[in-house]
Amino acid sequence: MEKVEQVDVRIKNYLESACYEKWARVYATVDRGMVVTSNIVKCINACLFEARELPVYDFLEEIRQMFARWNLKNHTSTSHTFTTLCGRPQEMLVDNEEASLHMKVVPSNNYVFSVHNEGRTYIVCLENKTCTCKRFQIDEIPCSHAWAILKKKHFDVGPYCSDLYKPSNLLNTCCIPIRPLPNQNEWNVPGYIKDQIVQPPNHKKLPGRPSKKYRDMTYNELYGKKRKNSCSTCGFKGHNRRSCRNGPRIV
DSSP: OOHHHHHOOHHHHHHHHOOOGGGTTTTSOOOOTTTTTTHHHHHHHHHTTTTGGGGGHHHHHHHHHHHHHHHHHHHHHHHOOOOSSOOOHHHHHHHHHHHHTOOOEEESSSSSSEETTTTTEEEEEETTTTTTSSSHHHSOOHHHHHHHHHHHHHHHHHGGGGGGGGOOOHHHSSSOOOOOOOOOOOOOOOHHTTOOOOOSSSSOOOOOOOOOHHHHTOHHHHOOOOOBOOOOOTTTBBBOOSSOOOOOOOO
């Protein structure tokens, strides 16, 4: 919050009044981050950058072919995956296992444990899949503290990982093939749609991307009072000594 305050103190006050659970992933009461608010839209737009210049039919066909390639690639790679999770979640799981090697586990009951690491104590509940470090809840993958408990109790890590990252779930997502479209002459188009004439919009967009000049400027830099330099000869503001028409100031 200190960095936010340096940019604009009003943003800091607004975030604090809105409560932490509405904007901070650690305190969020719903699933956020990689699961719900992923950046898949920007990824697709970047892949279709050149296809935007095509006609509508060719553009839609390019989208269909792109998703068909992705679907086949994901299905093939997942069918040859024999790890607990797929892709990046599996790498995170391995990193958490390596970080849990030198942690001390103290049981409280069958589900609640305290884990000591580098002078700090973390409380882990295997029944609710929670940890005071918040990584267990956010990633939905056992954090390093939960890993230390699972290794001590000789528990399988699979039931404590989200089903979204497992190969079986990804195979079910890619099991439906994307079929190619028939020839355009064989389409059965109703008459009221075939006779409909679609006009282009009246608004004409300017060519090129919007300017980035003011994107990184703060509120005070945009709308604040502009600073004026003073003349070193007369001491008045609004001009410099080269354009000064006043006499030298009296010291």
